[in-house]
Amino acid sequence: MTKDQKGKTFLKVVFFVCLATITVLSLIPSPEIDISKDISDKFMHFMAYFITTALLCFAFRPVRISLSLIYGLLIFFYSIAIEIFQYFLPYRTCSLGDMIANLSGILSFIFPYVVYIKKNGLRGMYRNTFKVSG
Secondary structure (H helix, E strand, O other): OOHHHHHHHHHHHHHHHHHHHHHHHHHOOOOOOOOOOOOOHHHHHHHHHHHHHHHHHHHOOOOOHHHHHHHHHHHHHHHHHHHHHHHOOOOOOOOHHHHHHHHHHHHHHHHHHHHHHHHHHHHHHHOOOOOOOO
């Protein structure tokens, strides 16, 4: 297995761990301790979905720009599904604001990513991604 293959495998594992973590944290009861006193709930949603979208795109390298847009849609549909599940849980709430924050995080990654790919091509995007010196 080459270094590039190991790197892609690592990113895939990290992506699925991230997805599982978001799922669990979104569906379990909220902790009594308010861990978000200093950090906005919407900012946490934004960052979680920005990072998840980035991991998906880097781990499963889209071969076309349209595929990267589909990746963004898949993550958004996942976030909507989580919000719908929360609607049916007595200890959670479904929030349009959360969905907007999720979509903002997804689009904040996808748009610059697509612009970069259009300008440099997919080869430029992944050139020396996992190059290790020495």
